[in-house]
Amino acid sequence: MVSLxxxxxxxxxxxxxxxxxxxxxxxxxxxxxxxxxSPAGNLAVRVELDGEGRPxxxxxxRGAEVIAPSRLGFLFTDAPKMxxxxxxxGQSSRTVDETWEQPWGEWRTIxxxxxxxxxxxxxxxxxxxxxxxxxxxYDDGVGFRYEFPDQPQLKTARIADELTEFAVVRTGxxxxxPAGEWDSYEYIYxxxxxxxxxxxxxxxxxxxxxxxxxxxxxxxxxxxxxxxVRRVDGQRLKATLSPSPIGARVxxxxxxxxxxxxxxxxxxxxxxxxxHLELNLNEPNALGDVSWVKPEKFVGVWxxxxxxxxxWATGRKHGATTANVRKHIDFAAANGIGGVLVEGWNxxxxxxxFGNGNDFDFRKPTPDLDWAGMAAxxxxxxxxxxxxxxxxxxxxxxxxxxDAALDYAQGLGIPAIKTGYVTDDGDIERVxxxxxxxxxxxxxxxxxxxYLRVVxxxxxxxxxxxxHEPIKDTGLRRTYPNWVAREGxxxxxxxxxxxxKNPPNHEATLAFTRMxxxxxxxxxxxxxxTGKDNSRIPSTLAKQLALYVVLxxxxxxLADLPENYAKYSDALAFIKAVPVDWSDTRVLNGxxxxxxxFARKDRHGEDWYLGxxxxxxxxxxxxxxxxxxxxRDYTARIYRDGPNADWHTDGHPMTVETRTVHQGDTLTLPxxxxxxxxxxxxxxxxx
Ligand code: NOJ
Ligand code: CA
Numbered sequence: 166m167v168s169l170x171x172x173x174x175x176x177x178x179x180x181x182x183x184x185x186x187x188x189x190x191x192x193x194x195x196x197x198x199x200x201x202x203s204p205a206g207n208l209a210v211r212v213e214l215d216g217e218g219r220p221x222x223x224x225x226x227r228g229a230e231v232i233a234p235s236r237l238g239f240l241f242t243d244a245p246k247m248x249x250x251x252x253x254x255g256q257s258s259r260t261v262d263e264t265w266e267q268p269w270g271e272w273r274t275i276x277x278x279x280x281x282x283x284x285x286x287x288x289x290x291x292x293x294x295x296x297x298x299x300x301x302x303y304d305d306g307v308g309f310r311y312e313f314p315d316q317p318q319l320k321t322a323r324i325a326d327e328l329t330e331f332a333v334v335r336t337g338x339x340x341x342x343p344a345g346e347w348d349s350y351e352y353i354y355x356x357x358x359x360x361x362x363x364x365x366x367x368x369x370x371x372x373x374x375x376x377x378x379x380x381x382x383x384x385x386x387x388x389x390x391x392x393x394v395r396r397v398d399g400q401r402l403k404a405t406l407s408p409s410p411i412g413a414r415v416x417x418x419x420x421x422x423x424x425x426x427x428x429x430x431x432x433x434x435x436x437x438x439x440x441h442l443e444l445n446l447n448e449p450n451a452l453g454d455v456s457w458v459k460p461e462k463f464v465g466v467w468x469x470x471x472x473x474x475x476x477w478a479t480g481r482k483h484g485a486t487t488a489n490v491r492k493h494i495d496f497a498a499a500n501g502i503g504g505v506l507v508e509g510w511n512x513x514x515x516x517x518x519f520g521n522g523n524d525f526d527f528r529k530p531t532p533d534l535d536w537a538g539m540a541a542x543x544x545x546x547x548x549x550x551x552x553x554x555x556x557x558x559x560x561x562x563x564x565x566x567x568d569a570a571l572d573y574a575q576g577l578g579i580p581a582i583k584t585g586y587v588t589d590d591g592d593i594e595r596v597x598x599x600x601x602x603x604x605x606x607x608x609x610x611x612x613x614x615x616y617l618r619v620v621x622x623x624x625x626x627x628x629x630x631x632x633h634e635p636i637k638d639t640g641l642r643r644t645y646p647n648w649v650a651r652e653g654x655x656x657x658x659x660x661x662x663x664x665x666k667n668p669p670n671h672e673a674t675l676a677f678t679r680m681x682x683x684x685x686x687x688x689x690x691x692x693x694x695t696g697k698d699n700s701r702i703p704s705t706l707a708k709q710l711a712l713y714v715v716l717x718x719x720x721x722x723l724a725d726l727p728e729n730y731a732k733y734s735d736a737l738a739f740i741k742a743v744p745v746d747w748s749d750t751r752v753l754n755g756x757x758x759x760x761x762x763f764a765r766k767d768r769h770g771e772d773w774y775l776g777x778x779x780x781x782x783x784x785x786x787x788x789x790x791x792x793x794x795x796x797r798d799y800t801a802r803i804y805r806d807g808p809n810a811d812w813h814t815d816g817h818p819m820t821v822e823t824r825t826v827h828q829g830d831t832l833t834l835p836x837x838x839x840x841x842x843x844x845x846x847x848x849x850x851x852x
Contacts, residue, residue, distance in 0.1 A: 195214065195215040197211050197212070198256075198284070199256045201280050201302050203303055204279065208302055208303070209225045210309075211223050212298070212300075217249045218250045220237045223235065224430075230334050231377065235401075236330045238328035239311075240328060241323050242324075246328070248328055252287055253286065253287075254286065254287035255285040256283060256284045258281060258283070260281070261277060265449065267444075268456075270719070270746070272747070272748070273748040277441070278303065279302055279303045283312075285297050285314075294316065294319045296314075298312075301425075305439075305440045307430075310426065311423045313420055319419055322418075324390075324413055324416070327392070327406055330403050331381055331401075331404075331428070333359060334400075335377065337358070337371045338358055339357060340354050340371075342354055342365065342366050343365060343366070344394075344395075345393060347590055349634060349653075350637065350654050351655045353655065353668060360396070361396075362402065368679065370434075370757055372757065378677075380437045381402070381428055382429075382681065382682060383427055384425040384443045385446055385639055385640065386424045386613055390407040390409065391606075391608030391637060392405075392406060404426065409609050409611065414609070425446040427446065433752075435761075438676065438681060439750075443640035443681070444640045444642075447640040447641060447643040452624050452645060458646050459580065460746040461502075461503030461720060462722070462723060462745055463497070465493070465508065465722060466484045466505075466506065467506055470484050470509065472661055472696070472697050473697055476514075477508055477509030477518070478509070478514045478515045479515055484508070485507050485534050487533065487534050487539060490510075491542065492727065494546055497543075500741055501741055503548060504548065504549050506583060506722070507550060507552070507553060508555070508583075510534055511528075511553075513525030519557060519588065520557055520558050520587070522555065522558060522559035522563065525563070527554055527567075527570030528570055549578070549581070551631075553582070553583045556586055557588060558588025558592060561594060567622055571623055580629060581720070582631070583686075585634055586607060588634075593606065593607060607635070608636045620645050621645065629647045629649045629720075631649055631651065635652055637653050638651055639682065649684065649718075649719050650719065652685065653682070654685065655667050656685070657691060660704070662696065672761070673757070673759055673761045673779065675716060676757075677755060677758075680716060684719060684720075687712065687718065689721065690710075690736075690740055691704075691729075692733040693733075694706065694817065704841070705817070705818075705837050706810075707837075707843060708778055708839065708840050708841025709841070711778050711843045712776065712841070713739075713740065713843070714763050714843060715777075715778050735819065736804070742845055746767075747766055748768045749765065749792075750764070759780050762834075764792055771848035773792065773793065773846040775842075776843050776844075777836065778841040782838060783835070783837055783840070784836040785833060786833070788831070788834065789830070794828060798849060800823060800825060800826075803821065804819055804843045804844070805843075806818065806819065806836060807819050808820075811837050812838055812839025813838060816839060816840075
């Protein structure tokens with residue numbers, strides 16, 4: 166029997182048959198087959214099947230529809246699509262209400278309270294395939310995933326694309342970066358009407374005309390292709406999976422589950438950040454005791470390469486020499502900084518490594534570097550080296566050395582490795598066992614396996630991983646707490662050589678977009694405010710300090726040159742003091758792309774730290790210290806933009822003042838153009 170689709174209807178219209186003469190072709194009304202509400206009842210999901218058996222879900226918030234009926238389903242490369250002809254074969258529900266503890270993070274304890282609905286869909290005809298859709302409804306968001314049950318009629322799923330939709334009801338604006346372009350995630354954010362969205366990465370942040378903030382993303386992206394979203398029409402968005410050179414974008418054996426498709430709903434930008442949906446939808450820690458994962462700050466043989474004054478390649482300008490590494494170890498030890506990143510330490514950087522990493526050897530230091538000696542020297546000073554594995558996108562080559570490379574690092578006592586995948590997106594090199602060369606995307610299924618393989622192999626050796634040019638974060642640090650950070654957006658490096666540099670509102674955008682996915686190795690703290698060729702960085706000095714609080718990572722770099730920190734001792738004092746591990750986090754205010762103020766409490770003490778970042782206009786931030794303990798004195802050391810600070814002319818003027826404050830007091834923080842403020846709130850007087 167032929168289904169009467171919209172296309173056929175359009176055709177009939179086009180050949181002159183009036184709509185009125187076609188009553189039998191009208192859409193059959195959908196029937197609600199299952200519903201589930203959040204624990205407090207403010208969010209609810211309903212599942213519908215229309216007359217053609219097409220499943221859809223819709224979300225209401227406080228009784229009003231926020232996501233209109235949105236389709237579910239799959240296209241396959243070798244089987245009919247799964248999208249219509251379904252019947253409801255069963256449903257079940259349950260509630261979970263628990264708390265769990267993060268080994269490190271922005272919050273020590275996380276509440277996980279949701280109502281779950283599982284619906285089983287079964288095709289009425291044909292192969293009668295079955296598909297489960299599982300919804301978890303929280304008070305601040307919804308996650309759902311597909312589960313392919315074990316069934317003889319669908320053993321291997323070769324997924325050509327996913328048909329999941331997100332139909333946003335109210336008129337909205339969106340902050341997004343393009344997906345499917347050459348530079349994976351490193352774009353300046355677009356801010357457009359939602360109705361002008363192209364093809365975007367997630368997290369995708371939306372604000373609708375009633376002030377509701379929505380973040381679309383995914384959780385637990387494991388052995389699957391990353392989800393992009395593209396606009397179909399109006400404000401109807403549709404998932405599309407990152408491509409694969411083998412045709413099917415995902416190949417999996419049933420039974421298996423897809424990643425969670427997630428939607429956070431909040432009244433403010435800060436509300437999006439405060440949600441724990443992503444972490445909660447990931448599996449618990451799979452590594453057991455992870456006390457060996459140590460949050461730390463680090464310096465690096467790094468910024469000088471981005472400035473062009475040193476090189477990764479060997480020769481006259483080589484940065485990673487024994488003498489220079491020793492200098493950085495001494496600086497770290499003298500300032501209580503835990504780690505020293507060294508880039509360009511190994512063989513392979515001498516040629517064109519962008520997009521070609523086949524010359525890299527991850528066990529061979531360059532001849533001018535006593536790598537083992539420096540690892541031992543670092544240890545003797547209470548510091549550790551952070552190795553760098555730049556792959557140039559030659560991932561099969563890296564995988565061929567991975568075990569040996571990690572063994573080598575472990576043997577030298579190197580507890581953390583930064584990885585890199587510098588190549589155009591879609592140009593990752595994959596070599597098959599028979600020698601066939603294929604090209605992959607950074608977030609395709611094959612790469613999702615690769616990144617996780619590195620993390621799990623590193624975990625066996627008690628090594629933490631900080632991936633640059635990564636696959637996006639989807640909360641997997643909960644399951645694999647040695648995946649401490651990643652890049653996945655424009656970081657500080659763009660302020661060295663970017664054309665253009667990161668705009669002054671970049672960080673206030675990141676706070677409510679990229680940061681919703683997890684820790685970002687942004688590499689803050691360029692106190693010189695100077696990039697390549699003496700170019701000016703769009704930031705004040707106080708803002709560089711604020712970044713340590715606003716942009717969370719358990720590994721935070723002091724990105725500038727040691728000699729520059731010597732020139733800005735006030736700034737260095739704050740950077741030395743600011744923790745990298747927190748027991749609590751509050752977003753005090755924020756508007757996407759305009760400003761953001763965060764307060765975080767030291768995981769290992771009673772002190773609070775506050776960071777505020779703005780954009781390209783002067784602002785005054787008024788914050789109330791209601792998060793402090795009642796009846797307790799706090800010494801506030803305030804680092805704020807000086808009266809003449811302005812990134813366009815001179816971002817350096819900074820006023821540092823100390824006063825005693827209490828719970829409920831108000832701080833007024835002037836932000837200059839490109840400005841920020843940082844405050845250390847030490848419990849007790851007289852500090
Ligand atoms: C890009 C990374 O983001 C950067 O931190 C690194 O220095 C270069 N690649 C070289 O690996
Ligand atoms: Ca990068």
